[in-house]
Amino acid sequence: MLQVQELSVSYRGVAALEQINYQVPAGELVGVVGPNGAGKSTMVKAMLGLIRAVAGKAMFQGKVLGQQLGRVAYVPQRSHIDWDYPITVWNVAMMARTVQTGLFRRTSVQSQQTVKAALERVGMYHLRDRQIGELSGGQQQRVFIARALAKEADLLIFDEPFTGVDRKTEDIIFDIFQELKAQAKTLLVINHDLGESLNYYDRILLLNKRLIAMGAKTDVITTQNLQEAYGSTFSLAAA
Structure with missing residues (x-):
């Protein structure tokens, strides 16, 4: 289980996050939404x-997350x-x-x-020798999804993975994500879209410097x- 307890961040004395508390069990996909500057990243x-x-x-799983990053796959914003x-x-x-092989x-x-x-799972093996900068936005994102899969992590965190991608890549x-859930992985996904894509998530976390609401889409998106x-x-x- 992922647990966030009283998490607070400030920049030069200005609060960026205020006492964030929530937990996510294994096998759950959580979407994080909120306005620009809300503190999601x-x-x-x-x-x-x-x-x-x-x-x-x-x-x-009972230990400080920052001390077990080998179990985490993190895909930052493009x-x-x-x-x-x-x-x-x-x-x-x-x-x-x-981590597995040594530097x-x-x-x-x-x-x-x-x-x-x-x-192969993301449809990019045939382009394995291509320079990453030569790919389209959707292809680039698929490569980073592949990197996350290859880490075989227990916790996967994605920061706006759908920005600038095509529908095929989104699908x-x-x-x-559904396959990872079935493997009891924990997934946290920052998503800027408030449309139909929210239906894919088990729960939604609505944030603006503090936790506004967390729960099922129908309870949060009001x-x-x-x-x-x-x-x-x-x-x-x-x-």
Whole structure:
């Protein structure tokens, strides 16, 4: 189980997150929504120990999350990735196996098979020798999904994986999410869309610096909650 307890973050004295509390059991897919600047990415980075929290912590199966990152696959926003870096599709996916093989050791046959299977699952194995920067946005995202799969993690966190992707890629990703759920993996997905894609999630976490609501879509995506998160003039019809 993933547990976030009293997590708070501030930048130069200004609160970015205020006492976030929730838990996610294994085998559950949770969508995180909220306006720009709500602290969604900040929350994830603080959970992973990538930025400093002023209070609180994230626990995974009873241990501090930041101390067991080998069990976590994290896919950041596309805007945070250097797409000009000269690296092939194969090597991007193979990065997931560094923990298993060591930084300077030859990758095992098992690791190579795992990476191959991951790239095949997202339909990118045939482009394994292509430079990552030569791919379309959807193809690039599929490669990073493959890297997450190749890590064989227990907790998977995705920061806006559907931004700039085509419908085929979106369908592939949601299919993979369902497969991971069936394997009792825990998934946390930051999603900017308030439309039909929310139907795929077991629960929705609505955030704007503090936790507005968490639960089933019908309980969270209400006019009152959305106006509390997005502003009193917000209209779901215009989202």
